Amino acid sequence: xxxxxxxxxxxxxxxxxxxxxxxxxxxxxxxxxxxxxxxxxxxxxxxxxxxxxxxxxxxxxxxxxxxxxxxxxxxxxxxxxxxxxxxxxxxxxxxxxxxxxxxxxxxxxxxxxxxxxxxxxxxxxxxxxxxxxxxxxxxxxxxxxxxxxxxxxxxxxxxxxxxxxxxxxxxxxxxxxxxxxxxxxxxxxxxxxxxxxxx
Amino acid sequence: xxxxxxxxxxxxxxxxxxxxxxxxxxxxxxxxxxxxxxxxxxxxxxxxxxxxxxxxxxxxxxxxxxxxxxxxxxxxxxxxxxxxxxxxxxxxxxxxxxxxxxxxxxxxxxxxxxxxxxxxxxxxxxxxxxxxxxxxxxxxxxxxxxxxxxxxxxxxxxxxxxxx
Numbered sequence: 001x002x003x004x005x006x007x008x009x010x011x012x013x014x015x016x017x018x019x020x021x022x023x024x025x026x027x028x029x030x031x032x033x034x035x036x037x038x039x040x041x042x043x044x045x046x047x048x049x050x051x052x053x054x055x056x057x058x059x060x061x062x063x064x065x066x067x068x069x070x071x072x073x074x075x076x077x078x079x080x081x082x083x084x085x086x087x088x089x090x091x092x093x094x095x096x097x098x099x100x101x102x103x104x105x106x107x108x109x110x111x112x113x114x115x116x117x118x119x120x121x122x123x124x125x126x127x128x129x130x131x132x133x134x135x136x137x138x139x140x141x142x143x144x145x146x147x148x149x150x151x152x153x154x155x156x157x158x159x160x161x162x163x164x165x166x167x168x169x170x171x172x173x174x175x176x177x178x179x180x181x182x183x184x185x186x187x188x189x190x191x192x193x194x195x196x197x198x199x
Numbered sequence: 200x201x202x203x204x205x206x207x208x209x210x211x212x213x214x215x216x217x218x219x220x221x222x223x224x225x226x227x228x229x230x231x232x233x234x235x236x237x238x239x240x241x242x243x244x245x246x247x248x249x250x251x252x253x254x255x256x257x258x259x260x261x262x263x264x265x266x267x268x269x270x271x272x273x274x275x276x277x278x279x280x281x282x283x284x285x286x287x288x289x290x291x292x293x294x295x296x297x298x299x300x301x302x303x304x305x306x307x308x309x310x311x312x313x314x315x316x317x318x319x320x321x322x323x324x325x326x327x328x329x330x331x332x333x334x335x336x337x338x339x340x341x342x343x344x345x346x347x348x349x350x351x352x353x354x355x356x357x358x359x360x361x362x363x
Contacts, residue, residue, distance in 0.1 A: 039255035
């Protein structure tokens with residue numbers, strides 16, 4: 001494979017070329033998947049600068065470990081797992097550096113979500129996509145990283161409970177509780193944002 | 200509605216329940232207004248998140264982003280792979296094990312020369328030349344030494360990021 005114009009080459013061919021040390025092929029893979037990798041990092045970190053740094057780190061790691069990629073999953077899936085793990089490591093480090101808030105402790109012990117009233121009106125109905133994104137971003141920012149991560153892994157990575165538990169190093173029961181809390185809290189926050197938007 | 204029932208409702212929404220349980224929840228949902236309301240809330244929240252990542256783009260040009268990656272790859276290649284530290288006991292054992300095997304072989308030869316009535320034998324296995332076996336048929340004793348590190352010393356420390 002030549003070093004130029006890989007735009008019409010499929011991912012598996014590019015991966016094989018990159019595994020043989022072809023950096024131009026790897027650059028094409030970066031160009032194809034960089035937005036998705038970055039978007040996943042943004043969803044998890046809620047910070048653009050950190051998301052850029054972590055997605056860059058993920059690509060460097062991918063190059064170093066490319067020989068380990070056997071093609072069992074798609075290259076895109078393999079890459080997103082790398083960035084997810086890097087984000088999780090970073091979030092855990094950040095958590096260790098700060099004291100848990102009382103709210104977080106409540107979230108972890110569970111139960112708060114059971115008392116939340118059910119949001120009967122869909123708080124996102126009729127919203128423009130941009131406005132909806134803005135509100136959801138605001139709401140996601142208010143969740144702890146554990147709750148947000150479970151939501152991201154389930155919703156965007158389409159992982160089953162079992163896979164999420166393995167990735168996060170917790171039980172399936174904890175995944176279910178966190179996902180339930182995250183959804184209920186998100187619904188409540190979106191309902192609040194809707195009310196404040198109507199005022 | 201208790202907490203387990205609430206979680207089961209969510210699992211139903213996510214398609215995580217076995218068929219029989221899913222049927223039970225579907226029947227329950229047809230009758231219970233509280234369950235219907237909660238189910239609708241969970242479904243709406245899930246729906247609101249669909250496509251949230253679509254359209255999110257890296258705010259750096261292709262060339263600039265790649266140049267940073269390439270520079271970092273080159274820098275790390277110049278540094279070379281990180282040196283793996285060998286624990287003191289493991290390093291010590293690496294020398295001790297072959298030395299022990301040699302000592303055992305010498306002992307076996309000495310026992311043989313001293314005219315012991317028992318028959319003993321030191322051998323290396325064809326399948327694994329790094330393993331030494333000592334048999335003492337008079338006492339029914341067999342000892343095996345391995346001159347390579349234990350599995351735990353060779354464990355790959357590759358982080359979970361290699362999950363495929």
